[in-house]
Amino acid sequence: MESISFLQRIINLFFTPSKAFDGFADGVSYKDWLYPLLIVTAGLVILPLFYRDISLDEGEYRLKQAIRSIENNADIPEERRTAILEKMYDGEDKIADSRENPLAFRNMWGYVFIPLMIFVMAAFFAAILLLVGNFGMGGKVKFFQMFTMVMMTYLIGGNGFFMNMLPGVGTLELLAKTPLIIMKESTSLVLSPGLIFDEIDTFLKHFLNQLDIFRIWAMVVMGFGFAKLYNKPTATGIMAVGFPWLILVSIGAALIKANSVAMG
Numbered sequence: 001m002e003s004i005s006f007l008q009r010i011i012n013l014f015f016t017p018s019k020a021f022d023g024f025a026d027g028v029s030y031k032d033w034l035y036p037l038l039i040v041t042a043g044l045v046i047l048p049l050f051y052r053d054i055s056l057d058e059g060e061y062r063l064k065q066a067i068r069s070i071e072n073n074a075d076i077p078e079e080r081r082t083a084i085l086e087k088m089y090d091g092e093d094k095i096a097d098s099r100e101n102p103l104a105f106r107n108m109w110g111y112v113f114i115p116l117m118i119f120v121m122a123a124f125f126a127a128i129l130l131l132v133g134n135f136g137m138g139g140k141v142k143f144f145q146m147f148t149m150v151m152m153t154y155l156i157g158g159n160g161f162f163m164n165m166l167p168g169v170g171t172l173e174l175l176a177k178t179p180l181i182i183m184k185e186s187t188s189l190v191l192s193p194g195l196i197f198d199e200i201d202t203f204l205k206h207f208l209n210q211l212d213i214f215r216i217w218a219m220v221v222m223g224f225g226f227a228k229l230y231n232k233p234t235a236t237g238i239m240a241v242g243f244p245w246l247i248l249v250s251i252g253a254a255l256i257k258a259n260s261v262a263m264g
Contacts, residue, residue, distance in 0.1 A: 006035050013152055014172075017224040018234065020152065024145050025229050033148040037122075040154045041115045043171040051181045052102070058187060060095050063088060117163050118154065126150045128244050129226060137240070139230045149225035156221060157214030161252045166190075173214035206253035219245050 004012075004022060012020035024032075048055065067088050070081060098107045126147040133139040133146070157170030166187045167177045177189050194200055194209025220238055222245075227237025 006031070009152070010155065013155060013221060017221045018228075020221070021149055021225040021228040024149060024225070025141075025231070027142075028145050028148045030144075033144065033151045036148075036151045036155055037115055037118060040118055040151075040169065040171050043174050044114050044118070044165070044169060045111055047174045047178050048165075050178050051187060053099075054181065054185055055187055056095055056099055060092065063091050063095070114163075118151075118169065121158070121162065121169075122151045122154060123147055125244075125248070129222075129241060132240050132244060133226065133230050137230060137232070141229045145229060149229060150222060152225070153218040153222050157212065157216075157218040159210065159212075159215055159249070159252060161210075161256070168212060168214060170214050170218060173212070176214070203253055203257050206257045207250060210249045210253055210256075 004019075009020055012022075067085060070076065070084050070088070073081070076084070097104070101107060123143075126143065126149075129150070130141065130143060130146050133141055154169060155171045157168055157173040160166065160169040163169060167174060167181060167189055177191075181187055181189050190209055191213045192209050192211045194205060194211075197205050197209075200206055200209050219241055223238030223241045224234055225237070226232070226241050227234045230237070232240075
């Protein structure tokens with residue numbers, strides 16, 4: 001089969017996903033997953049800078065809420081409450097320092113871990129899909145073939161819950177949402193059925209709010225890739241990817257709900 005350039009793969013990813021993963025079943029090189037990783041990393045480093053002040057304002061607001069919740073919780077022993085509040089006050093100082101000294105190394109070193117976190121997130125889901133395909137379907141796909149397929153879809157969208165990236169981690173997702181975040185002055189921007197609710201206050205609403213159009217798009221494209229790797233019908237690939245994906249969405253929704261309850 002004729003070699004496909006990386007640029008052509010990106011074009012296929014967005015417009016003809018059935019061809020985006022041609023050749024992956026025969027093997028992949030490190031460049032196939034490294035290039036998407038670098039692009040997604042660049043997006044996560046650069047794009048949030050445009051709404052950095054909004055993110056800091058929101059972080060400060062959430063921290064103040066947590067402080068009030070701890071201060072008013074009579075069930076927490078005084079000594080423990082004092083220790084918790086001291087850490088939270090330190091958090092306020094760090095936010096203030098981040099505003100005043102955005103280029104200081106102490107406020108930028110976290111960027112070093114962005115590619116590692118993306119790698120871990122993609123590897124985690126790739127491992128789940130390998131269990132589904134290799135053990136559930138008797139396939140023989142190798143880890144980096146699956147990892148590369150998953151990593152490619154992060155060019156479209158991806159849930160950033162575990163990185164505290166509310167708008168998501170997908171490159172196209174962030175490109176589309178950044179101007180909307182700036183106009184709305186809020187990073188809580190998910191293009192999902194959650195938009196119809198005035199308040200996201202139940203598990204079901206949190207679940208529906210996670211069904212962002214970009215993340216669903218990326219999941220469906222993963223289904224195309226899964227089908228290509230295992231030589232299965234596209235519908236089978238989408239179902240094989242969609243089932244564990246929905247389980248993870250449910251877990252994420254439960255954690256968000258639990259956190260909102262804890263924050264009062």
